[in-house]
């Protein structure tokens with residue numbers, strides 16, 4: 001275990017960030033959360049609220065993030081604009097948060113003289129899978145959405161700062177992260193919410209799109225390894241499972257785990273069109289056919305192997321949802 005450090009985590013009140021906070025505290029680190037609470041919530045931090053310092057601020061406010069970073073050993077940067085519909089409606093807003101915001105965080109890291117930085121990136125930086133599973137340093141970096149462009153550029157800036165100022169910078173390319181505290185809007189959450197209402201999942205089209213679903217604890221394990229590794233320089237790591245699951249299979253698994261006695265329903269919704277069955281939900285345009293991440297580099301260099309099966313992970317999210325059924329009132333995209 002790494003010796004206790006002082007860690008600033010942007011976006012620490014969010015879904016993934018709050019799990020990282022739990023893990024950092026359990027390892028004995030002193031944790032400061034920096035968050036503007038746009039999609040995060042204090043409820044996510046309820047069980048640790050007395051153990052964590054919370055700074056309410058925006059990463060676009062450079063003075064605020066520089067002040068918050070002062071005296072910190074590590075910055076974990078999780079705050080971002082990650083809604084795909086928003087990056088399509090307002091790509092400049094996406095760029096501001098994900099790029100200018102990240103540059104502010106990097107500048108704060110430089111001024112604070114941190115020992116290392118961990119940067120939340122995304123599998124979206126690969127774009128359409130042309131070889132699978134996608135390997136970090138081999139696969140094309142050809143994003144299909146503006147969000148992937150801003151995340152890719154953020155990784156590049158992290159590399160440049162690492163090289164110019166000498167602190168290790170690790171960018172984690174998350175697959176589709178799921179688990180307790182996930183917000184409502186993505187495919188698994190929509191399936192689970194319908195199950196909660198006693199209704200079967202609705203699969204758009206054939207449901208043959210494949211995704212690498214990674215349970216949040218497995219992402220936390222990769223993050224922990226980045227705190228402990230002796231690697232220097234800048235590195236990008238996949239945080240996925242190496243297993244690609246079709247949406248049709250995901251729907252079937254949800255039926256089995258939740259005990260919904262009906263088979264999934266098919267609806268012919270074309271990319272960019274809205275569903276008649278799922279609360280006016282739009283099927284995202286320019287969807288990826290396949291997201292499938294190689295776990296090999298993460299296993300080799302960080303020694304972390306994902307351990308939660310999709311069936312078990314869904315069961316854990318389902319159990320959380322049944323205890324927090326009031327959390328999912330608003331669809332994010």
Ligand SMILES: NC(=O)c1ccc[n+]([C@@H]2O[C@H](COP(=O)([O-])OP(=O)(O)OC[C@H]3O[C@@H](n4cnc5c(N)ncnc54)[C@H](O)[C@@H]3O)[C@@H](O)[C@H]2O)c1
Pocket residue numbers: 010011012013014015016017034035036037038039040041057058059060077078079080081082097101120121122123173174175176177178183
């Ligand atoms: N959830 C996934 O499957 C997934 C996949 C790939 C990458 N990621 C990345 O992981 C990170 C965390 O995502 P998440 O799923 O936990 O989302 P989330 O929305 O739950 O967390 C984001 C957090 O950042 C905060 N935030 C947003 N803009 C901010 C700003 N300008 N200033 C300060 N705080 C701000 C939000 O309030 C929230 O607490 C993001 O960087 C995201 O791009 C997530």
